[in-house]
Amino acid sequence: MDMPAPSPAVLARKAQIVERLQGVLPATAVIHSESEVRAYECDALTAYKCPPLCAVLPSTTEEVAAALKICHDMGVPVVPRGSGTSLAGGALPTADCVILGTARLNAVIETNYEDRYIRVGSGRTNLSVTGAVEAMDFFYAPDPSSQLACAIAGNIAMNSGGAHCLKYGVTTNNLLGVKMVLMDGTVTEIGGAHLDAAGLDLLGLICGSEGQLGVVTEATLRILRKPEGARPVLMAFNDNEVAGACVADIIKAGVLPVAIEFMDRLCIETTENYAQAGYPDSEALLIVEVEGSDAEIDEQLALILDIARRHDPVELREAKDADEAARIWLGRKSAFGAIGQISDYMCLDGTIPVSSLPMVLRRIGELSEEYGLKVGNVFHAGDGNMHPLICYDANKPGDLELCEAMGAEILKLCVDAGGCLTGEHGVGIEKRDLMTHQFAPQDLEAQMAVKDVFDPLWLLNPAKVFPLDHSEPRRIAAE
């Protein structure tokens, strides 16, 4: 994985940069000692590490603006960071960058149940947004797996999804407005508590721009009333393709579950050993969850189980009570941890049309044999967002490279099947060099032109998203 060489001019001016930042931020908000900046050397893509020049932790929009203006004026790259849970290396530093952490921007600014929104500082964690409104029986819908830790700032940067987005949509569908600081320190607001911001859909453009267009400091989020109840069913099949066909039939039947989760044999066995959820011995397992009152749930599940029965299931398991429901989810929720117990792994995130599921799963199986690396498949089947987990040995020389090469082949396979490289994790550095497989040069040019407008000097998270050779002319010109 290449990163641009740090600018010697910036490195040489570290003392001045730190001093100027200390002039606008409290002493505890500027982290610059060699040992302390190590805390920011990587995100959840831990295979790559690089300590930044320094890190700042502003507490207000004004402090963010002041810090960015200094970096802008001194030509210092800035890498914004939410909670550092990116699996794509979105918050990976370069040695010449300032990490701008949003952790201290974590206040609840306003809640409004009548108009159904909440306004929060962007450093607030995803789960604690729901935490702030659940006493009134409301919730914030997007629920990435990392929701206990991940920040709204990062959710917006990566347009995060989650298990329940089949029904509720991803971050961009639940974001009403932002306060944002541009790289030159200009503060702006887009949208608000009303629906559909005025003018061009800049809000839609900001969401998913991976911290390359601006730093969001406040977000207005749509909140929803909690459903009366929710209940999962578990279905086991002896064939991946049959499970895939069952998913398509459920969707066609007019039921829209909140979640349809898929696990293959490796994941089933591994999580059984780890969490003892009592999953049946089978090739493929679906967890389907529906919401509503008890009677509504019964009605929907009856329909879903009818469909499943036509696909010759090994087992259909309903949850009689909350405890049984929790056990159905237990294995799925511990899947990543379980795989992590037996091996190092890389988690992919390609999306495919649901109809291509059988073909893609078959091909992944073939690749697994070709490369000699085990792959577990656990994913959001309702929307085709796959998460193949490639197992490798980080201590074995060459294994990471082998794993990455195989990952690249799987992602290209997703694109060739009519899908995309990333469904909810983002491009970061991880999928940067595969972008040319999905996009023609003019498609990438159009996207980079957007960055030119928001950040003409290409200082915000400049080495991400776009293949380095594509972004190089712009990064060099800006220096």
Add this chain to the structure above:
Amino acid sequence: MLRAEQGDAVPPPRKARRPPEVFLTQRSDKMTLTTEHDVAEAVKHATGALRIKGGGTRDIGALVTGETLDVSGLRGISLYEPGALTLVAQAGTPVAEIEAALEAENQRLAFEPMDHRVLLGTDGTPTIGGVVAANVSGPRRIAVGACRDHMLGVRFVDGAGTIIKNGGRVMKNVTGYDLVKLLTGSYGTLGVLTEVSLKVLPRPETGATLVVHGLDVAAAVSAMSAALGSPFEVTGAAHADATYIRIEGFAASVSYRTKELSQLLTKFGEVEVLEGEAAGTLWDDLKNVTGLASLSGDIWRISVQPSAAPDMIAALPEGANVQLDWGGGLIWACVPEGSDIRPLPVAGHATLVRASEPTRRAVPVFEPQDQVLTTLTRGLRARFDPRGILNPGLMG
């Protein structure tokens, strides 16, 4: 190459490009563009401003002078996978054709795009490209999102004649910047849409509408907020001659929620229930703002947070007639001709959807934005349309 008789599926090779001067004489009256390549060539060789036209039913925006670029010849559904809830169509495909294809599979465009013909007095055939270009949604926007929330991918021709794609045809996609959303609702000012890819949803088994009569605006908004803040999944909340709450789904579920919601709304007044077909064209009429269409005056579309609707409406000029949608978050107002309702007394934005040409020259159609957003918007336009030829000035 842009003549109708050559409008077959296979684009002619690029090297066969006609010199611009020939092209212009060709285009003067009945040039038909049928492929993306045709559109790219037409834009590339354009010598002045272009007015982009699909079905011509949504004449919204500041007046644009320029040669008409008619994309209604780009027709057809190129892909429809009901099991994946995905549909891809050429931009000029009539909305009716798409809705018919979806209906055959018991699915629909859940964002319920409005048909502007009644309100604007236009005729012609609404196209899916027009829906996307204007981000047109209906009452169900409150529950399922706007057109932009159902957009999965676009192909478009930028102002230099370059064909660009973004997004795709899968439900979850964060690969690169979301130009899909940027293009949706950009009224052809950043690019000419040639193909759109949409998420579609199942049609519910049945529906019901709860009606409360005699509420003033403030009470209506409170009633709608109570319904929308309940767990009963309201898919429409509008206020016109009465206050209407819609629920949809499987029969038993609709009947259960009807009962619960009726109880919840009792404190606002007597609740009448229209089950299944009994609502007739009610929601189509609300969606298409039929109730205001025959009134004379200018029509404004105002987006505010619902609880601000009463203050917004109180500030409208005397003689205004209104209809509320989205639980009060969307106000349709018919005001005396030539009135400028700005600056708005509350946070939000207003669009002048129907007015005479002199008014559309005098009053900004779209909400003027602050300096920072104006600069960003201009910057984007300059990048996507360096010559400033795509619907110039339409959005201000």
